[in-house]
Amino acid sequence: MTAVTKNDRYMTNTDEELIRLAQQGDMLAFEQLVFRHDRKVLSIAARYVTNADDAKDIYQEVFIRVYRGLRKFRFRSEFATWLHRITVNVCLSHRARSHRSNRTVLIGDQGEDEQEAHGDVPDPGGGPDRQAIDADAFQHIQEALEVLSPKQKLVFTLRHYEGHSLKEIATMMNCMEGTVKRYLFTATRRLRDQLKEYA
């Protein structure tokens, strides 16, 4: 026999029910809502930054903003859409803050010990040659992505890594689809230029 906690009971609730409970101050309902969507948020953040601590910072900032804004959520859009829009905004403001405080760390600058301690870099497998090639390619791509503007990088990340359509990205970024397309074109062109020598 396993104990059924209150949290387990919330597993069958819809997002809307959880939001309504959370709006009345039910923290367990809020937690359940977070658990349903947080992997995606962390995944977007992780693709956007270059270390685990920054990804967790973005993750935390997103859900604190959700917590603060949830009382005013009026179901005019899907919760996921609203959440992703907040994620996009936090990513963009995080990048701006990082640039201001000059805290951006290139992966190549981290010591091996630090990388291991943070668990940032998974074991790619294969022999030492394969690993060296992967690491080299990885660093080139990371550096190339860092050259893009925050919005270009975000659009490129959401499209190529998260698989969102241009329309979805436009909704998240609260702009026209044509604008997203322009960011994507520019990002692609700049990335190709950056990676030309490497290719």
Add this chain to the structure above:
Amino acid sequence: MNHKAYKELLMLAASGDVDSGDRALLDRHLDSCAECRAEFAAQRTLHDQVRGARSAVDVNDALLQEARLELRAALRRERAKAHGFRWREFGFTSPAFRLALGGAFTLLVGVLLGRTFFTTSATSGGATAEIPVVGASGTHPEEGETRITNIRFIDPGAHSGQVEFTFDALTPVRMRGSVDDPQIQKVLTHAMLNEENPGVRLRAVNAISAGPAEGQDREVKSALIQALENDRNAGVRREALNALRRMAFDGQIKKALLHTLSSDANPGLRVAAINALDSARTQTSGYDQDFLDVLKQKAGTDQNNYIRVKARAVLEEASRR
């Protein structure tokens, strides 16, 4: 469709973002245009190259769990900040109370000033004071005598006959009541989370835990969890853990104990967390998978040898059952 439009389309097609109609149109164009074929190949290479590169950050379960634990602590701080200590619940902010207390206080200040300086002046024009008022209604509050300290003269008034100074007025408030009284609990909870002196925080936790476990409400539990996770003093965290052990074990307490086991810098507290989680299985009819997962991690990586041994021992015991 012109050549430029095809170029736009093939960039979207490279990442699979075109419908079947556009794709067929593009395929026909590619058959006849060598430049676009080369461009399409380059786009596909870029897409594959970027997609094949691993992420700078590996989003695994451990990282997600870590992020969740940190978020939980941040949310508690957020809630504590939002609620603060709710003086309104004591009725301290009602206009009638403030008027009555203000009147009494002005009278008290007048008497004290008279006693202090042994002079009453018909020409002084009366005394005014802007001092924060502290008092209590509560269950059985008793106000002690106001203590005047730290008098600072702004104008000693040697020649003008007027005098101006500031001072601190401290009024002790005594509350007496059962530990399970909600108002007593509110004051103790406030002290537990906000007092600078760790000794006071410790006594507040001790006082709360002295009451019957079933009389303690959700806010007390939440405050104890916050103390366990965030208090700077290990003694306070330890007492908070002991107090939580006396409560009915549930998901919130489990998560707080797992947080302590995973992150607390004090090895004694990590051991206490293992003991608490281990003994809680009598209430949950078996070993909890989250607990076992953290134990596995601790068995391999904890800096403290005793904790590694202890974690392995519990894991062995669990595997036998």
